Every structure is written in C-alpha cells, then in structure tokens.
Amino acid sequence: MSFEWDEKFRIGENAIDHQHQVLIRLANEFLAATGRPALERCVQQLLEYTRNHFEYEEILMRRFNYAEYEAHAQAHAELLARLEKLSHRISNDSLDKMELELFLRYMTVIHIPQVDSKLAEFLGSDETIRGSL
Numbered sequence: 001m002s003f004e005w006d007e008k009f010r011i012g013e014n015a016i017d018h019q020h021q022v023l024i025r026l027a028n029e030f031l032a033a034t035g036r037p038a039l040e041r042c043v044q045q046l047l048e049y050t051r052n053h054f055e056y057e058e059i060l061m062r063r064f065n066y067a068e069y070e071a072h073a074q075a076h077a078e079l080l081a082r083l084e085k086l087s088h089r090i091s092n093d094s095l096d097k098m099e100l101e102l103f104l105r106y107m108t109v110i111h112i113p114q115v116d117s118k119l120a121e122f123l124g125s126d127e128t129i130r131g132s133l
Helices: 014-032 036-063 069-091 097-124 127-132
Strands: none
Touching: 014 036, 014 097, 036 069, 036 097, 069 097
C-alpha cells in the first residue's frame, strides 16, 4: 500500500499543499519501513513534521479568526494522539500494520480533502486574507 499525491488533495494554499505533499512522502516511507529502528525513525520524522504542519495551519486559523478553529485544532490534537500511540506501539513491538495503514489513510484521504479544504476555502474567500498569505 502507498499513497500518491492527487490533485483532489490540493487545497489551493501553496505552503499547505507543499506540506501535504511532504506528509504523503513521509507516510509512504513509514509504510515501507521494516524493523523497529526504521519504524521508530519514520514515526519520529512523521510526528515532528505533522506537529509543525498543524502548528502552521493553526497559526493561520488564529491569525484570520477562522470560525472552525476549535474543531479543527481538536482534530489535529486527536491525530497527534493517535500518531503518538502508534509510536508507543512501535517501541513496544506491538504495532499492528493495519492500524498504521488505517491511520495514514484517514490522515491523507479524509483529513486533507474534507477538513483542510474548508480552511482553504475560508482562506481563499477573502481578498484581504489572500493578499496576506
């Protein structure tokens, strides 16, 4: 299993789209990793990059008073908690590869096009906001 960048994932904000492409690349590296050391390295890279990406999105949401900030930030917190849980399972040699695949599928196939697209729509809806990005 692997994920491919698809134009349906494009939300129209260049920095976020680039970050999503990197997340998909990291997800694929994670899926391809074998052995605990490689899995631990991949999960740490994915955790760090995901935290930074979510922080970037949340800064934009607060800066422009995004009405759905709380719900979106909560979704980010839940995704990070799930990713941290996967990290602990790797450390304990109890990772279920299917759980990993389901998490990465949700993050890439559902969160980006359904949740992040609402943020992009908001960011693109106001000329003042677009000029500030």
